[in-house]
Amino acid sequence: MILLEQVTKRYPSLRGPIQVLKGIDMNVSMGEKIGIIGRNGAGKSTLIRLIGGGEKPTTGTITRTMSISWPIAFSGGFQSSLTGRDNLRFICRIYGQDPMEKLPFVQDFSELGDFLDQPIKIYSSGMKARLAFAISMAIDFDCLLIDEVMAVGDAKFNAKSKEELFEKRAHKAMIIVSHNMRYIKSNCNRVYLMDDGRLQHFEDVAEGIAAHQAMMAS
Amino acid sequence: MTKPVPPGLGGTFLEQWMVQRRVIGALLMREMLTRYGRRNIGFLWLFVEPMMVTLTVAAVWTARGFHQISDIPIVSFVITGYSGIQLWRNMSRRCINAIEPNQSLLRHRPVKMLDIYLARMLLEVAGTTTSFALLCVVFLLFSNQISPPENILQVVFAWFLLAWFSMGMSITLGALSELTPLVNKFWPPMIYILYPLSGAMFLVDTLPHGMRQVVLYIPIVHANEMLRDGFFGSHFHAYYDLSYLVAWCMGLCIVGLGISRLTVEHRLS
Numbered sequence: 279m280i281l282l283e284q285v286t287k288r289y290p291s292l293r294g295p296i297q298v299l300k301g302i303d304m305n306v307s308m309g310e311k312i313g314i315i316g317r318n319g320a321g322k323s324t325l326i327r328l329i330g331g332g333e334k335p336t337t338g339t340i341t342r343t344m345s346i347s348w349p350i351a352f353s354g355g356f357q358s359s360l361t362g363r364d365n366l367r368f369i370c371r372i373y374g375q376d377p378m379e380k381l382p383f384v385q386d387f388s389e390l391g392d393f394l395d396q397p398i399k400i401y402s403s404g405m406k407a408r409l410a411f412a413i414s415m416a417i418d419f420d421c422l423l424i425d426e427v428m429a430v431g432d433a434k435f436n437a438k439s440k441e442e443l444f445e446k447r448a449h450k451a452m453i454i455v456s457h458n459m460r461y462i463k464s465n466c467n468r469v470y471l472m473d474d475g476r477l478q479h480f481e482d483v484a485e486g487i488a489a490h491q492a493m494m495a496s
Numbered sequence: 497m498t499k500p501v502p503p504g505l506g507g508t509f510l511e512q513w514m515v516q517r518r519v520i521g522a523l524l525m526r527e528m529l530t531r532y533g534r535r536n537i538g539f540l541w542l543f544v545e546p547m548m549v550t551l552t553v554a555a556v557w558t559a560r561g562f563h564q565i566s567d568i569p570i571v572s573f574v575i576t577g578y579s580g581i582q583l584w585r586n587m588s589r590r591c592i593n594a595i596e597p598n599q600s601l602l603r604h605r606p607v608k609m610l611d612i613y614l615a616r617m618l619l620e621v622a623g624t625t626t627s628f629a630l631l632c633v634v635f636l637l638f639s640n641q642i643s644p645p646e647n648i649l650q651v652v653f654a655w656f657l658l659a660w661f662s663m664g665m666s667i668t669l670g671a672l673s674e675l676t677p678l679v680n681k682f683w684p685p686m687i688y689i690l691y692p693l694s695g696a697m698f699l700v701d702t703l704p705h706g707m708r709q710v711v712l713y714i715p716i717v718h719a720n721e722m723l724r725d726g727f728f729g730s731h732f733h734a735y736y737d738l739s740y741l742v743a744w745c746m747g748l749c750i751v752g753l754g755i756s757r758l759t760v761e762h763r764l765s
Contacts, residue, residue: 331605336763346605354600357530363527371522372606374515 280329280346280421280451285338287324291311296329298324301338306421306451308344313462313483315490316472322455325472326425329453344420350375350443352425353410356400362390362409366416367445373417379389380416387442388412404432411439413427421451461485516761519606523615525673526667542619543626546586550631558641566698568731571641576724577696579628580655584662585687585718586624586693591670592679595759609760610753613667621659628655643728650726658719664748671755695720700735708735715744 298321314322318476327333330346356365366384370377370441385394388408398406414422422443437467444465456462462469462483471478471488471492480486532539554574591613601607635642645651673679691697695717700708711717718736725734
């Protein structure tokens with residue numbers, strides 16, 4: 279389970295503190311698919327960062343009894359002068375996994391061929407995204423964080439990654455941030471609508487999406 | 497698939513320690529590959545680089561005719577002094593602004609800010625220590641410009657204290673640099689002042705009395721004196737206060753860890 283209680287997040291700025299999250303209550307249980315929707319700048323990505331644990335809340339508590347992934351297909355932790363293989367090794371080491379055991383899957387799934395032994399800086403953005411996605415899938419977590427990623431590759435790769443994520447990992451908990459309401463509708467059991475640093479909870483996904491659309495129209 | 501130890505969930509000290517060791521190991525490998533790559537001599541640069549610097553300084557000092565400081569061989573003097581300078585200078589340089597470009601690494605939950613500092617400092621300590629030891633061995637074998645250390649345990653202990661001091665200082669500066677860009681402005685001139693004052697280029701013994709009192713406020717001077725006392729202590733009178741140096745080491749570590757904590761909580765993203 280992941281439990282957020284009265285979580286706030288303030289960032290300092292030259293014009294005084296900016297309050298991004300204003301008292302968030304949220305819970306995610308094993309296997310649930312949670313959608314987070316809201317307009318740009320509402321605080322969705324900040325929330326994801328806090329849930330992931332890369333940052334601490336200013337006040338409030340986050341309790342985790344599940345292991346949580348880094349944002350799926352996030353390639354920011356890669357070192358661009360290192361090869362794809364070296365980056366895979368690094369991630370595996372951090373999470374205590376055997377790189378040799380994960381290599382065949384990543385090699386196969388990313389379809390990088392010999393490029394796996396080239397430095398990442400020469401990769402196209404599609405290649406980089408494919409590698410990042412494959413590495414994300416190589417490590418096993420209870421809860422997957424998905425922050426707007428589904429447009430990572432060509433149509434074929436998208437179909438393949440969708441299958442990997444939503445069919446092979448259908449039993450995993452997921453927290454999905456997206457502006458694509460069709461995507462939210464077909465993958466989530468519950469949604470939270472974020473507006474100005476606050477969350478509104480909807481048991482019914484369609485209801486949440488309607489509220490979101492009403493908000494966007496206003 | 498084996499299940500990863502959920503980082504931050506396994507609460508026992510031992511489990512946390514295992515995670516941290518793993519992360520620091522991974523960061524070390526990544527840092528070495530990034531900095532030195534696999535081309536030409538690869539990671540050997542780790543100690544060849546500081547060796548080259550010390551050798552150049554030794555060559556310049558010899559060429560300028562400083563063959564002897566009283567009756568201490570110049571090479572002993574330069575190697576002890578300049579290896580120490582490189583230790584604290586490189587360590588602090590690697591920690592200042594270390595987090596900002598590595599921000600995205602912190603999205604991986606097992607990686608903590610302190611791990612990045614520790615990995616970078618360990619690498620620097622390993623490089624400078626190897627360079628120091630190798631230079632001593634090479635000169636002992638092939639030249640009469642250096643005499644074997646009189647008390648090798650004291651040399652090791654003084655070197656350890658200098659590394660400890662540098663660690664506290666580097667974490668402090670590194671964490672401060674994430675809070676305020678002023679560190680980038682003030683530290684380079686500070687280094688310039690500390691070079692001549694660190695005790696790397698002089699013996700406290702040779703200074704006039706008034707200067708001695710002033711210079712002995714600088715903790716690095718104590719470490720350098722102690723190091724040289726271990727090396728060629730019978731040739732000069734060493735001035736150092738072990739408890740003063742250790743107090744600084746501990747103080748800086750506490751301050752550094754405190755500021756790191758603040759930085760974690762107040763970091764802009």
